[in-house]
Amino acid sequence: MLKYWYEHKTTDSPHPTVCLSARPYDQAPVKKYDAIVVGAGPAGSSAAYFMAKEGMDVLLLERGAYPGAKTCGGSAVIAEHTHKLFPNFWDELDYERIVTDQAYWFMTEDSILSTGFRSNKLAAAPFNRFTVRRPNFYKWLAHKAAEAGATLLLSHNATEALFDGKQAVGVKISAPQNCYYLADIIILADGVNSMLAERAGLAPRVSPLNLSLYVKETISLPAETIEERFNLLPGHGSTIGLIGYPTAGFNGTGAIHLYKDAISLNVGMSVGDFAKSGLRPHDLLDRLKKHPLMQPLLKGGVVEEYGGSMIPEGGYNAVPKLVHPGLLITGDAASLVNGVHGYNLAMWSGYFAAQAAYAAKKARDFSVKKLSLYRTLLNESFVMQDLKANAGAAALQRDIPYMFDLYTRMANEAAFHSAKVYTMPKRARRVFIFKKITSMQPVLKIIRDVWKTLKVVR
């Protein structure tokens, strides 16, 4: 059964799904636009915004009843990246808290080794991060695109890209509208499960090894309680990465994001690991909530919402071919996620796609050659450079499946014995700790794992 997961289909070139002489639904297209963007998420709305600002006639399609309806996960917006695209966005966006405290908690069943940094300097412009509720963020961004002149159509589910030969020329909309639109440029921003890209043979079917499944709960608590428990000033917030215990022996992460009056708690790991282990995603979350050191933080909280979403975590090596005749792939659909960086990569990829699209429109050339400006811009920016630098991360996690769990335990063990005061002399204690640690993992293996990690984390 495992072998199956290692085979995934790849196709080299797009095959035409619909030849335009046989019109979808046997009717005329509703309208022809300069560009169609599929998906009003961070990537799609950014692309639509920047194209509309240049005066292009843009159609922004969203299958949900409102932007953000279809995705979940406690999230934080990185200020500088967003500010460069949308100056002073914090004056417009209904964010939750200004993040002044970033921490990592390495957890075992009964202990937490935490490393964190907090500073009030992060609470002043240009800030560092804000926690946001996704629907608020998505709605703000889509609204900006609409204000800039894009046509935002909600509850429109695009099921297929339409081709004339190899050139992308439009998209087909499913029920209830059952219609189709044409455009010179199609920008796919339809998320981690990009059915359009896969269906058209533009991207291989995503592999369960490259995707992680995360579940989250939003647990409401009064603002003062949150500030008290996490020791924060009013309006300030924390983002905390949780490693070790949350993923029950597998590599993966959890996170806490603090909202104004709620805690967003999530946990996830690779889809392949879920299948291998038979663990239920919600059970992981439940288990995390019951951790003796988590319970006091969540006490009295009321669960407002639960949800699950996949995140592409294959990194650089999982990025498909992004530039096709008349079609660009952005955001999660392009596997542009690097660790905690999702929003910013998505928004910048949307921005670059918009620039390439505008250049193509001006030159009336929608070929791969002209649209390759998109890939060039990505390559020259932090987007691809950082992804490339961390390219080995996904493989490393597969190579050392016990990495997060074992080393968290070892760190906690060392910390425990360091914190505890023994009657033995200090020197003897150091030897004792060293022996304890190396009894959990042979020295050579530790060295090998550290070496492997250093090679990957540049």
Next chain:
Amino acid sequence: MSDLENAVQLIHFQPDEGWQHVIIAEQDLCKNCQGKPCLTICPSGVFAWNNCDSDPVLVFYKQCVECGACRLICPYENIAFAFPHGGYGVAYRQG
């Protein structure tokens, strides 16, 4: 399991009574499936089975959060997953 049911109750859906967006293509293939990972991996418990070989695997599509994990995890590629029609399906309020 009831913890999961309680959690799923909190999610807002616009169910499509007229069209099922996620189906098991061939129930017969499920009979050969030992692990049935769909039963455990779905975050909202869409797939259910009563451990009786003669009974089919049920698909409670109206509580699907459209994550797409099932489609990828089925060893027989037997789950036909599509997104619901425009405006239907999960509608996260908190996100």
